[in-house]
Amino acid sequence: MNEPDGQLLSINTATLRRQWRLDQIIDGCARHGIHGISPWRDQVQALGLNEAGRRIRSHQLKVTGYCRGGMFPGNTAEERRLALDDNRRAVDEALELNASCLVLVVGGLPGSSKDLPGARLQVMDGLAELLEYARPAGMPLAIEPLHPMYAADRACVNTLEQANDLCDELGDEGLGLAVDVYHTWWDPKLFGQIERAGKKRLLAFHICDWLVPTRDILEDRGMMGDGVIDIRRMRRAVEAQGYRGFHEVEIFSEKNWWRRDPDEVLETCKERHRRHC
Incomplete structure (x- = not known):
């Protein structure tokens, strides 16, 4: 487990969303010998669900995750119902694409609320309802904790410990x-919580790097090896628990990688995955 398996490299389509349409990303991954892809719902909708599935299958790509469901909290019961309806549609789309899991960014504070504990309770309730739909259908749900800087607007689940608690x-x-x-x-509890999760709960592993300085909290992620994250140690930690899934590159980069030639980006992903993951 010292070196990463190059066959397990996957590209989250956000990494190339400014340069290429989804059909181009699918073709590009196949051309560069990359075997995994994780598409976003808006890109799938632009291409068409059936066409996206057809193209992915024609290149024998594995859909390593589908981005994204979640956003459960709402100010009213109607808002929460609409969110749940949309999440059920996301489950259906993920099934059509034969995705390994539906990735959930759970949502933050609804509207002008300051009730963070209340938002987290709404997340748990929304998850419980969605599981009633996803479990019989056979679509795993992957809670993605987001950095605390996103607690207000994107995700009030911010640590693996919180996500493990929800699974419990x-x-x-x-x-x-x-x-x-x-x-x-x-997170100082990172490796202990990876061990707590174990093989059964580890559904997806996303890679990029944290730049110093980070100029934008959303759109200034680094390519692997350009920042301060010990990615290889984290990869070894999940694999030590039995994780054998893909290593999915997800880079939002307004000032750098979104402005580069997409073929160069894919080649760099392959090279940096080999050297730094």
């Missing part, structure tokens, strides 16, 4: 974690 509360069947190094590398 709601049950492991069809529920687990997406470990994104960008969001979790800083």
Whole structure:
């Protein structure tokens, strides 16, 4: 487990979303010998679900995750119902694409609320309802904790410990974690919580790097090896628990990688995955 398996490299389509449409990303991954892809819902909708599935299957790519469901909290019962309806549609789309899991960014404070504990309770309730739909269908749900800087607007689940607690509360069947190094590398409990998750809960592993300085909290992620994250140690930690899934590159980079030739980006992903993951 010293070196990463190059066959397990996957590209989250956010990494190339400014340069290429989804059909181009699919073709590009196949051309560069990359075997995994994780598409975003808006890109799938632009291409068409059936066409996206057809193209992915034609290149024998594995859909390592589908981005994304979640955003459970709402100010009213109607808002929460609409969110749940949309999450059910996301489950259906993930099934059509034969995705390994539906990745959940759970949502933050609704509207002008300051009730963080209340938002987290809404997340648990929304998850419980969605599991009633996803479990019989056979679509695993992967809770992705986001860095605390996103607690207000994107995700009030911010640590692997919180995500593990939700799995304890709601049950492991069809529920687990997406470990994104960008969001979790800083956590002093990181490795203990990876061990706590174990093989069953580890559903996805996302890679990029944390730049110093970071100029934008959303759109200034680094390419692997350009920042301060010990990605290889984290990869070894999840694999020590039995994780044998893909290593999914997810880079939002307005000033750098989104402005580069996409073929160069894919080649760099392959090279940096080999050297730094």
